[in-house]
Amino acid sequence: MKKVSEPTIGRLSVYLRLLMELAEADVDTVSSEELASRSGTTAAQVRKDLSLFGTFGKRGLGYSVPELVTRLRAILGLEKAWRVALVGAGRIGAALFGYENFRRQGFNIEAVFDTDPTKVGQRWNGLVVEADAGMERVLEERGIEIAVVAVPARAAQGVVDRLVAAGIRGILNFAPTQLDVPAGVVVKTVDMALEMEGLSYALSREEREPGAA
Amino acid sequence: MKKVSEPTIGRLSVYLRLLMELAEADVDTVSSEELASRSGTTAAQVRKDLSLFGTFGKRGLGYSVPELVTRLRAILGLEKAWRVALVGAGRIGAALFGYENFRRQGFNIEAVFDTDPTKVGQRWNGLVVEADAGMERVLEERGIEIAVVAVPARAAQGVVDRLVAAGIRGILNFAPTQLDVPAGVVVKTVDMALEMEGLSYALSREEREPGAA
DNA sequence: AACTGTGAAAACTTTCACAGCC
């Protein structure tokens, strides 16, 4: 298989979301042009992205919505349910825990950890917040595959080292810090402050040089 | 000025964060190599990124930490305090409201809106959650410049249209949906489900073809 | 006629490599 870029994978996720909406509305065929306009890209880009994984469309017709949903779910590894642990039961952790879009795509949070003794023992919608100290054992017992790290920046690398040692190979990181992990472990960082600074840059540039995008 | 790419701006934010840590630790000089290794990029990339905005370093020596902090803050538009409104007082809104890194970089949340009558009137750390209906007036009265949209996907476009009509030109969007805005309005979307699907893709690919990055 | 799949071209981003300065 050819090499597939990060932005391509992001767009595939977007297409999948749109396709699921279309399927919901009983639309059964869609063109690359339609997918493009709904996802803010171009028809050629949609076709190129999909063509990296096979030929799913019918010339003259477009793509079958149900088929493409199935294909994209397979490509993105969303046919199985992933077992997820949440490390850090603060506000960001709570937000994620309640985030419906996670569950819907098959990401099941099956353990929550925190160091704070006042949080340990709390019931979160049927799950009990567990002490950080027993994390490794619980991860193994429950076959957790993905961890969401929602702890303060200074604690993040330590947590990640323990997760990696416990065999976790996928990490979604909310701590605004660079994380070092060995090859074979995948980290995605969600950095809200960084996006906000991107806005700040764009807005102040518009003030300085009106007309710039 | 030359055109500056999105990834460059993201890296500048990362450099700034590192530089502030270095300044905290009273380090006064740093090389591109050092910045690069701490931010997961290359020395050439650091120098190229900075050189787009001026010549800040000293050959043979490196960069002055305090000077570079000042310069980057100016470049990113972080010298002023931005007035921010939060639309949606759910869990994601609450997480953002308490997020220290926002406040620290000068993003001050000065209004919170929600449609839910049980939320309206709640005190959030000194701020009162206000009814969505009065949003436009409050935005204007308080001179709000940036809005954070943390409402359900189906409500997001409607909210954004109202924000744009009220003169907001910068939006940080947490709703997993494509938003249409006129030219001159900047939207950054934080999409956690999308990042999670990126992890799913990477992990299931490793299972299928071991050894792939 | 409508629309996909895809090589080739264009645009963009990163890396290299070295001259120039401290």
Place this chain on the structure above:
DNA sequence: GGCTGTGAAAGTTTTCACAGTT
């Protein structure tokens, strides 16, 4: 000697444009 600033080269991603299929 150490390190920056930067043109030129390499690599990557997007767009174009059209042959091919239904």
